[in-house]
Each structure stands twice: as structure tokens, then as C-alpha cells.
Amino acid sequence: MSLDAVPVAETRRKGDVEPLVRLAGPDMAAVDALIVERMQSQVPVIPMLADHLVAAGGKRLRPLLTIAAARAAGASGPIEAPVRLAAAVEFIHTATLLHDDVVDSSDLRRGKVAAHLIWGAPSSVLVGDYLFARAFELMVETGRMRALGILATASSVISEGEVLQLTRAHDLNLDQATYLRIISAKTAELFAAAAEAGAVGVDADDATVAALRAYGLNLGLAFQLADDALDYGGQSEVLGKNAGDDFREGKVTLPLLLAAARTRGREDAFWDRTINKGERTEDDFRRARELIVGSGSVAATLDLAWDYADLARDALSALPASDWRAALERLADFAVSRVA
Amino acid sequence: MSLDAVPVAETRRKGDVEPLVRLAGPDMAAVDALIVERMQSQVPVIPMLADHLVAAGGKRLRPLLTIAAARAAGASGPIEAPVRLAAAVEFIHTATLLHDDVVDSSDLRRGKVAAHLIWGAPSSVLVGDYLFARAFELMVETGRMRALGILATASSVISEGEVLQLTRAHDLNLDQATYLRIISAKTAELFAAAAEAGAVGVDADDATVAALRAYGLNLGLAFQLADDALDYGGQSEVLGKNAGDDFREGKVTLPLLLAAARTRGREDAFWDRTINKGERTEDDFRRARELIVGSGSVAATLDLAWDYADLARDALSALPASDWRAALERLADFAVSRVA
Numbered sequence: 215m216s217l218d219a220v221p222v223a224e225t226r227r228k229g230d231v232e233p234l235v236r237l238a239g240p241d242m243a244a245v246d247a248l249i250v251e252r253m254q255s256q257v258p259v260i261p262m263l264a265d266h267l268v269a270a271g272g273k274r275l276r277p278l279l280t281i282a283a284a285r286a287a288g289a290s291g292p293i294e295a296p297v298r299l300a301a302a303v304e305f306i307h308t309a310t311l312l313h314d315d316v317v318d319s320s321d322l323r324r325g326k327v328a329a330h331l332i333w334g335a336p337s338s339v340l341v342g343d344y345l346f347a348r349a350f351e352l353m354v355e356t357g358r359m360r361a362l363g364i365l366a367t368a369s370s371v372i373s374e375g376e377v378l379q380l381t382r383a384h385d386l387n388l389d390q391a392t393y394l395r396i397i398s399a400k401t402a403e404l405f406a407a408a409a410e411a412g413a414v415g416v417d418a419d420d421a422t423v424a425a426l427r428a429y430g431l432n433l434g435l436a437f438q439l440a441d442d443a444l445d446y447g448g449q450s451e452v453l454g455k456n457a458g459d460d461f462r463e464g465k466v467t468l469p470l471l472l473a474a475a476r477t478r479g480r481e482d483a484f485w486d487r488t489i490n491k492g493e494r495t496e497d498d499f500r501r502a503r504e505l506i507v508g509s510g511s512v513a514a515t516l517d518l519a520w521d522y523a524d525l526a527r528d529a530l531s532a533l534p535a536s537d538w539r540a541a542l543e544r545l546a547d548f549a550v551s552r553v554a
Numbered sequence: 555m556s557l558d559a560v561p562v563a564e565t566r567r568k569g570d571v572e573p574l575v576r577l578a579g580p581d582m583a584a585v586d587a588l589i590v591e592r593m594q595s596q597v598p599v600i601p602m603l604a605d606h607l608v609a610a611g612g613k614r615l616r617p618l619l620t621i622a623a624a625r626a627a628g629a630s631g632p633i634e635a636p637v638r639l640a641a642a643v644e645f646i647h648t649a650t651l652l653h654d655d656v657v658d659s660s661d662l663r664r665g666k667v668a669a670h671l672i673w674g675a676p677s678s679v680l681v682g683d684y685l686f687a688r689a690f691e692l693m694v695e696t697g698r699m700r701a702l703g704i705l706a707t708a709s710s711v712i713s714e715g716e717v718l719q720l721t722r723a724h725d726l727n728l729d730q731a732t733y734l735r736i737i738s739a740k741t742a743e744l745f746a747a748a749a750e751a752g753a754v755g756v757d758a759d760d761a762t763v764a765a766l767r768a769y770g771l772n773l774g775l776a777f778q779l780a781d782d783a784l785d786y787g788g789q790s791e792v793l794g795k796n797a798g799d800d801f802r803e804g805k806v807t808l809p810l811l812l813a814a815a816r817t818r819g820r821e822d823a824f825w826d827r828t829i830n831k832g833e834r835t836e837d838d839f840r841r842a843r844e845l846i847v848g849s850g851s852v853a854a855t856l857d858l859a860w861d862y863a864d865l866a867r868d869a870l871s872a873l874p875a876s877d878w879r880a881a882l883e884r885l886a887d888f889a890v891s892r893v894a
Binding site for chain 1: 690709
């Protein structure tokens, strides 16, 4: 069963990331050059390991947000501070991925074998620390204490969210509020801080900074909800990780929470065994996917993702109309439409 | 065989940390209160795990250096920025310890069971990240970008040193220069940055800042060399970890490097088997200790430690005479005399 089979409201807009990628091309070339320069080290395993993830690249969504926020706030000409902040944001994100993969014992990341399986968990932990420190060195160079404060706080919120997930996310009694608190901290906070720091990096006024932060936060929630839906319907090529990883790790996300509630009385023994008791087989994953998709829980998760995408769009109304604002609007839709 | 049996030059001064601890008492009470306040979190495992290490305390040498540097540079009255920087330094250090213990699979830290054995390696990795981020939040509050730059760079140097140690320190062909580069990065850099940041935190002049950085760097080298010597002669109560841990982990430190060179032709098979091939028993540790102490390699390591302690003392001559300077001089001697 694939997500093609999931009913999605016909009226939903098809988003696109490409307009933003095109607009930001020149700025992102500067960000990429800085990323490659600053991940160097005389200790050979550091650039090798960093390159494995950074060069693999993914969409570089977070630094793209920093650049787009600076431009949408009206900056023209060279934007040295946002370029440095964007590289810092990507380093913080990469450090988080390295540590996450160790914590979760994941075996695939951005479509490649996870770094800790090649260089070992100790290297992943330490190179993550290195990239995190390099991020702060980049921020210091901008001389902008407010941007530093935003990204320092985001970093502590992210790790707090990861710990909360670690201790609570294998528990069927997880309530939806705690689930949203976890994804808000571990994912949406960096989207919010990336956009906010970009605006602060060009001295945007407070209303613009607040609007771009709100955009980033809601965009991050939409992306994570869509990812969590995709884990029960996607292919590993789209996802950059294996579909079903959340279930295999016993990680409780919204599609599963909803399905457990919607099949209460009928499937309690199945959820109790696979999640609470942690006894899972590959057949169990197929059964879980049937129950989750069949009960409409993937569709409901995507509906909620659309709500956040709409909130992200709405936040942009505080900004003057521009190609950048239009590209950010299409990105908000893309956060969810890429899945459906 | 204990280190009592190791000949140490009679003329060496007996140092003491207590004069500095007494002088810094009121300032360190403020640092401790800030540490306890900032390691709180609504996610319960975070303060539990942080408290396990932070409350166990150790000597709090690094934040003590930050405070002492600010005072020795002439600051009187309240020193709000150095207090915040000192708490940040302790958080960076604690984060490093948490990650190190995961990387090395150590089972004892500060005389207590290592945190990762109680709460699991994932929690240690993530709470380390949390404390690191909290450190940067504290630094941002001081509004002092120069101090932030010092501690950001120190953090990247430390993790680089840790990776270098990970990839090179199990190799008998490690040369003394690389060994010194490793301990300079992984230990002495934070001592140097802690003292430098304290001086910068009270706007000391450049000569004073440079002198206090040099003091911290040489003090750190003296401490680490003495620790490495102690690992072949100390008791776990003094060391806060198990004597012999370096050997058990196959970690090549100066005492072992010197002993392997000094017993060349006689004991090559022993070192090759235990270090290069990694086949080690408890009997091998006793044999290694005999060879290391018997060949004078512990004494030679302590002699080098004394050289750095002297350099640390010398650096202080740039500062005006004061009780604080005198206490720092006694701390330099203590770095080594605590062992002999």
C-alpha cells in the first residue's frame, strides 16, 4: 500500500522548493563554499566524516531559510552575516544528525550509510561536537550577539527535545500535546531560529523578525508531521532513510498514536506487544502500516501538516510582496505536497 | 609499587590548591548557584544526570581559573561577567566528560559510576549537547563577544584533540610531539581559555590577557602530564578514576611511550602484543607498571610536568603581586606535587 492510495483534499496546492533554490543560488554558493572551508581540519577523519554528510547535502533547507529570511526582509547586495549564520545553522543541524544517528542506532541517513557505521560512534560524537563548536566560531565572526543568542537557545531547546523524545517516545500513553512539544523542539525550533537569525542578521524590524520566526516554526512542524506520515507510506529514496524506521525503533509518532486510538478495543494486544513490550517483526511493520493507513491516521496527520503549512503562509503576510516571499509561500506548500 | 618509591627532586616545592579555593570562596558560591540554576530542565533526566557529575563536583579547577584570572587582573567588587563565563567553562568541561566517557566506555568518573552506565550512552550524548548549548547561552548574556570567541575556539580545538587522540593514541609509533599536541588540545586548551576569558571578562590589558592564557596553558599541560604519570602509580581515590585505565584502554601516554623506548630490544614483544595487537590482561598491567616505573619513565614524565609548572609560574611575573597571584603560583606547584 502506498501513499498514492491516501485520499488528500483535491484543493491542496502543489508546492515547490525549486523557485527558492533558484533565487537563493548565488547566496547558497557562498554558504556552500564557507561550509566546505570550515569543516576542514588537520585531523583527517574530521573532513572525511563531515564530507560524507555535508557533501551528500540533502536540500540544505535550514541555511536556505536563513538566506531567504534575510532577502525577504528586504536585504539587497552582499549579505555577509546571514551567509555565515546560514553555514552555522547547517553545522548545528549536521552535528544534531550525527548525534541522533548514534542515539537511535540508525543505519541510513540522507540515502547513505550512517557515518557511525563507517567511522564508529565515537568519531560521530566527537565530529558532531567539532561542527557544533565551529558553528559558534562562525557566529562570533558576525559580531551579532542577538543572532548568537537565538541559535544558542535553539541548540539547548533541540537537545532538550531529543532527551524528551528518548525518554517518552516509546510509550503508547504519549499524549498528542507531548508529541507536538517533542517535534516542536527537535525539528521546528531550528527552522524557526534559522529564519529568525537571517532576519536579525540584516537588522530587520521586530515585526519582520517575529513573522519570519513564526513562518519557520510552522514550516518545521509541517515538515516533521509530513515526514512522520511518510514513514508509513514512502520509499526510502524519497525519505533518505528507510520507511518504517520509526516503527522499527518503537518510536511513537502521530500516525501511530492516532491509529492506536482509532483501533482501540480491536488491536490493543498488537500495539501493546509491538510498542510497549518492544516485540516487533517485519510482518508487524506491514500490519502496523495497514492499520495506520487504513484507519485514516496518515491522512489525518497530513491534514494537521497542512494546517501548519497554512499558518506558515499566513505569517508571511506581514512582509512586503516579493519574489522571495512568493518562493517561501510555495515552500510552505512543498513541506506537505512532496508527500502526497 | 607506589609512586612513593619514585624519586622526585628534593628541591621541588609543595603546592596547594587550598589558598585559591579560600580566596575564591565567595565568587565560587555565585558560580555554583548559577551552575545549579542553569542545569535545570523540565525534562527530568537532564538535571538528574547533570547533577550526578556537577554536584559530585571535583575541584572545579577550570571555573576557579576564570575567577582567579579576573581577580588577579585587578578586578574588585562584583564580577558578573566572569561568574557567568566560569559557569559556562564548567558546563563545557562537563559536556566533554560526558562525551569522553561514552567514547572511551569508561566506568568511573570523579570517583562515581560513569553516567552512561546509569542512564545510557544516548542520554550522556544528548545531555552533553544540552550543557554545551547552555554554556553558550550564559556567554551570550555577558555581551562579551571576545570571550565567546575564545571559548568557541577552545571548544573546537578540544574536540579536534579528542578525535586526534581517538585515531592516534593506540599506536606505539606515536611521537612525543603528537602526544603533546593531543594533551595540549584536549586538556590544556580549556585551562588556557578559562583563564583568558576571565581576564577578558574584566577588560584586562592585552599583556595581562596573554600572561593569564600562558599560565593556563602551561598549568593544563602540567596537570595532564601528572595525571598520565598517576595512572601508573596512583590509587583510584586520588585519581577519581581507576589506576591503569589508560593501559586497559590501550591509550598511549608519555610514561608508556618513554618506557617502550627505554626497554627497546628487550620488551618489544610485550609492547607489541599489549598495545599494537591490543591483547591485555590484568597481569599485563602489573608488568607494564613495573617496566614504566622501573625504567624511570614516570619520574621523567613528572620532570616534564614540573617544567610546565615552572613556565606557568613564570607567566605570572607579568602581573602585579597580590594574594591572587601568590595563590595561582601555589596552584602551579600543586598540579604536580599532588602526585609525588
